[in-house]
Amino acid sequence: MKEAFNSPWTVLAAGVALTLLLYALAQRLVPHVAG
Amino acid sequence: MDWPAALLRWFHELAAIVWLGLHYYTDLVYPRSRAAAAAAGSAAILDNYVATRVGHGLRVSAIVAWVLGCGLLRTLSLPGHNAFVDAMLLRGIYAPIGIGAWIGTVMLVITVWPMRTANVSAALIWARVNTVLSVPLLFFMAFGYSHQGIVGL
Numbered sequence: 001m002k003e004a005f006n007s008p009w010t011v012l013a014a015g016v017a018l019t020l021l022l023y024a025l026a027q028r029l030v031p032h033v034a035g
Numbered sequence: 036m037d038w039p040a041a042l043l044r045w046f047h048e049l050a051a052i053v054w055l056g057l058h059y060y061t062d063l064v065y066p067r068s069r070a071a072a073a074a075a076g077s078a079a080i081l082d083n084y085v086a087t088r089v090g091h092g093l094r095v096s097a098i099v100a101w102v103l104g105c106g107l108l109r110t111l112s113l114p115g116h117n118a119f120v121d122a123m124l125l126r127g128i129y130a131p132i133g134i135g136a137w138i139g140t141v142m143l144v145i146t147v148w149p150m151r152t153a154n155v156s157a158a159l160i161w162a163r164v165n166t167v168l169s170v171p172l173l174f175f176m177a178f179g180y181s182h183q184g185i186v187g188l
Contacts, residue, residue: 015170032130
């Protein structure tokens with residue numbers, strides 16, 4: 001478990017997931033961030 | 036060529052690469068080296084002679100990247116607009132780069148405050164937070180107005 005948490009791939013996956021979440025939020029909440 | 040804007044962009048990106056590079060070292064390389072050194076009874080050497088210098092480099096490059104980024108945003112102003120203000124208020128075409136600027140600002144605060152004052156173990160957790168934040172940071176910086184030049188979006 002700790003190995004998985006410390007894997008660079010896990011970190012990258014968390015970053016990509018956060019990016020998609022922020023992008024989806026921005027599309028809904030911030031004018032001019034669309035499509 | 037618009038030399039002030041070009042120099043700001045050049046050194047902003049250079050400082051940002053140094054900052055993120057040191058973060059990736061701190062998050063992805065240092066903890067494993069530290070664990071191995073601890074097993075050999077010499078983690079203190081890394082903490083005392085490496086971590087302190089890495090921390091200094093992180094803080095200096097973070098501040099330089101942030102200040103030059105603010106200046107770079109200002110150079111992108113269209114007539115009647117202040118691009119820095121528009122970006123930070125997420126207004127108009129500057130909204131995407133503004134999201135990146137806000138993420139960068141949060142990362143700067145993490146770099147100069149909790150990472151500086153915490154012990155090494157806690158600082159490494161903050162380094163992990165910043166590594167994760169760097170992924171959306173780079174997305175919104177590249178997606179936004181500034182780093183796509185004048186066409187944008």
